[in-house]
Amino acid sequence: MTAVLREHGPVEADIERSVTSVDRQVAVSGEPRVTRRRSGRAVAGVAGGLADHLGIPVLWARVAFTLLAALGGAGVVAYGLLWIFVPQVSAEEPAPEITGRERQQAFGLVALGIGLAIGAGTLAGTVNGWVAGATSVALVGAALIWREADQGQRRKVRGAVFGGGGRSAVIRVLSGAALVASGIVIFLISSIGLDQVQFALLAVVAALVGVAVITVPWWLRLVRDLGEERRARIRTEERAEIAAHLHDSVLQTLALIQKQAEAPREVLRLARGQERQLRSWLYGPSGYGRGAEGLAGGSLAEALARAAGEVEDTFAIKVQHVAVGDCELDDKLVAVVMAARESMVNAAKHAGVAEVSVYAEVEPEKVTVFVRDRGKGFDPEAVPDDRHGLADSIRGRMERNGGEITLRTAPGDGTEVQLHMPRAKVTT
Amino acid sequence: MSEKRLVRVFLVDDHSMFRAGVRAELDTLTDDIEVVGEAGTVGEAVAGIGHLRPDVVLLDVHMPDGGGAEVLRQARKAFPEVVFLALSVSDAAEDVIAVIRAGARGYVTKTISSQELVTAVLRVSDGDAVFSPRLAGFVLDAFADRPGAAPISDPELDLLTPRERDVLRLLARGYAYKEIASELFISVKTVETHVSSVLRKTQLSNRYELSRWASDRRLV
Numbered sequence: 001m002t003a004v005l006r007e008h009g010p011v012e013a014d015i016e017r018s019v020t021s022v023d024r025q026v027a028v029s030g031e032p033r034v035t036r037r038r039s040g041r042a043v044a045g046v047a048g049g050l051a052d053h054l055g056i057p058v059l060w061a062r063v064a065f066t067l068l069a070a071l072g073g074a075g076v077v078a079y080g081l082l083w084i085f086v087p088q089v090s091a092e093e094p095a096p097e098i099t100g101r102e103r104q105q106a107f108g109l110v111a112l113g114i115g116l117a118i119g120a121g122t123l124a125g126t127v128n129g130w131v132a133g134a135t136s137v138a139l140v141g142a143a144l145i146w147r148e149a150d151q152g153q154r155r156k157v158r159g160a161v162f163g164g165g166g167r168s169a170v171i172r173v174l175s176g177a178a179l180v181a182s183g184i185v186i187f188l189i190s191s192i193g194l195d196q197v198q199f200a201l202l203a204v205v206a207a208l209v210g211v212a213v214i215t216v217p218w219w220l221r222l223v224r225d226l227g228e229e230r231r232a233r234i235r236t237e238e239r240a241e242i243a244a245h246l247h248d249s250v251l252q253t254l255a256l257i258q259k260q261a262e263a264p265r266e267v268l269r270l271a272r273g274q275e276r277q278l279r280s281w282l283y284g285p286s287g288y289g290r291g292a293e294g295l296a297g298g299s300l301a302e303a304l305a306r307a308a309g310e311v312e313d314t315f316a317i318k319v320q321h322v323a324v325g326d327c328e329l330d331d332k333l334v335a336v337v338m339a340a341r342e343s344m345v346n347a348a349k350h351a352g353v354a355e356v357s358v359y360a361e362v363e364p365e366k367v368t369v370f371v372r373d374r375g376k377g378f379d380p381e382a383v384p385d386d387r388h389g390l391a392d393s394i395r396g397r398m399e400r401n402g403g404e405i406t407l408r409t410a411p412g413d414g415t416e417v418q419l420h421m422p423r424a425k426v427t428t
Numbered sequence: 429m430s431e432k433r434l435v436r437v438f439l440v441d442d443h444s445m446f447r448a449g450v451r452a453e454l455d456t457l458t459d460d461i462e463v464v465g466e467a468g469t470v471g472e473a474v475a476g477i478g479h480l481r482p483d484v485v486l487l488d489v490h491m492p493d494g495g496g497a498e499v500l501r502q503a504r505k506a507f508p509e510v511v512f513l514a515l516s517v518s519d520a521a522e523d524v525i526a527v528i529r530a531g532a533r534g535y536v537t538k539t540i541s542s543q544e545l546v547t548a549v550l551r552v553s554d555g556d557a558v559f560s561p562r563l564a565g566f567v568l569d570a571f572a573d574r575p576g577a578a579p580i581s582d583p584e585l586d587l588l589t590p591r592e593r594d595v596l597r598l599l600a601r602g603y604a605y606k607e608i609a610s611e612l613f614i615s616v617k618t619v620e621t622h623v624s625s626v627l628r629k630t631q632l633s634n635r636y637e638l639s640r641w642a643s644d645r646r647l648v
Contacts, residue, residue: 275539282520318539322565322600325572357561357602361568370601416601 035089036082042106046082049089062109069113076117084217087224249277269316276309300333300367301326304360307341311356315348318355325362327423335401336369336421342393343371343417351375351415366423372416377409394419435553438482439466440473440499441515442491446538450486450515453542454549461549470494474502477510483553487532489516489523500530513552515545521566529631534558556620557627564599567630585633588626595622 034053037045047065051058068075253274260266301323308319329337340358347356353375360369390407394417398405403421437454439447451463465480467473470493477485477499485503487496494501496514503510514527514535524535533552536545537560548558559567571588588596591612598608605623609616 320561320602322561324565324568324600355602359561359565359597359601361597372602 034086036086038089042103042110044083045088046079046086049086050082062106066109066113066116070116073117075113084220245281249274265316269313272318273309273313276312280305298329299326300329300337300360300362303329303334303337304340304358304369307337308344308358311341311344311348315345317348317353319344319358320355321358321360323360323362327362327367330424332401332403332421332424333367335397336367336403336419339394339397339405339419340369340371346390347371347373347375347415350378364423367421369419370416372414374414377411377413377415379411380407380409435461435484435549436464436480436482437461437549438464438477438480438485440485440496441466441488442468444468450545454546457542458546461546470498470502473499477503477507481507482510484549485510485512486515486549487512487527489514489527496527496532497530500527500532504531511552511555513548513558524563524566525570525630528563528627531631533627535563536560537562557623559596559599559623561600561602564596567626568593568596568600570630585629588629592622592626595619596626599623
């Protein structure tokens, strides 16, 4: 199966074309990949593509395939393999021109190649006349089907000749395959005789294998097309998601800030809240950069970050939070987070500072959280009895869950609340 | 170096508005720092650093053409006496660890107060390291012994001493160097030594854990 289309122009032009046809699939070394021609071809553009790649006239490649076909059909096999594994050149490439003479020459070489292959086989005695006939019929059937399955060709044939939809094309392929199979079976049975049943069975198996081989390029193309389509869809969806998110968050906040420009405190609060939100979307465990895996969430670090964010929003102060290690939340740790949140609120309300530091460390046997400010500080003994924040919300909550609290403060010296909670035995 | 020395600073950031803001802040807040130049791209930055030879480069992490890490790669070998302080909005662990490992002497976020920025610049120009609480947390986490951690090939580099851990913890808790010193009953100079040593380990340790950690965990 070789093909000739035309005498080629200067070799340089061919090389240039094969270089410009380099697409995304370029090998790491930068070598242009072999591609099959989309147009200017007789069968599948293998010979043409090969000639482009090697920088030789296409006629040489076709003659070479024809001569190889005489050597026990090697040229046919080589052509088929290249057809399967070499991708077609992208549709944007300029199409070489074809003359009628070249086309005739090409089809002549194709016929000659098939004839040589069969003739050589018969002469060498490796195949008898019946088998040769069966093979030639099967070859022609296979050629028709492969041609049908070829991406660009399929469209052309459908539009020009049949005008049918995708369904009829499938039916055609299937019926073609059935014909090939039955043809082989009939030839084999009639040539061998009905008494030799195992030979018939063998022939059926051979035919089935043949059908499988025939449909291989079709499947390959299907998978390739699907992958390309999916990539394009993912890109589009991603872009839409980013646009939607930026609109909902950043643009809305900017609009709000413009409206509130007279109230610096409010602007600060909006900007801080938006920054935190965008940051967690970009870098956070459940954020954009991480995919959806972290959405179940509920880890200690996330809960603390949320609590810090709420306090920032409510009191318009900055909460610098750092977590070392992380673990899933359980009842005890929820209590720790609540106590930490209450400590932050206390600092925001009473310390008179613009910044509070929160530090959490997860160790195998315990969790420690520090909430610290550099504010006024206070005398723990002098806190009136009717103030429940520290006693109930923090100390009570920790002690009920088996943890403890250490308080370091003095008037004028800032405050640090240290929360210690032993971890449950079952740990990750 | 004498107390009176003027620290010459070079700004690298692709947002001109941010550069202008930092320049104005540094000019009004202190007389110890002079902004000698600025650049908006990697190429400009490398050329400017070579031409002006500043004491400290304030380096944005996220820029086109490779960002701060690329500037560090190109400029650091040629001008080893120039000190880099990374300054970024990104708190992503891999960014922080990447610039530190590329040779920055410290990392602060852009939300840092102007006074703290001045302190940080003066500190790195004196050869010390500057760890924001978050960076301290990252490094503690990266050096933590967790199941599946890579074996320690060089204890000198791959392990933090208990004292270094204490210092890092206090840094992460928001303590200033002076507060850490009084908390641990050591001198400020000793605190600085510990922090510099941690910086060296963070830059040089080959522990698989450290690089994998940074890409595995993307903390807020």
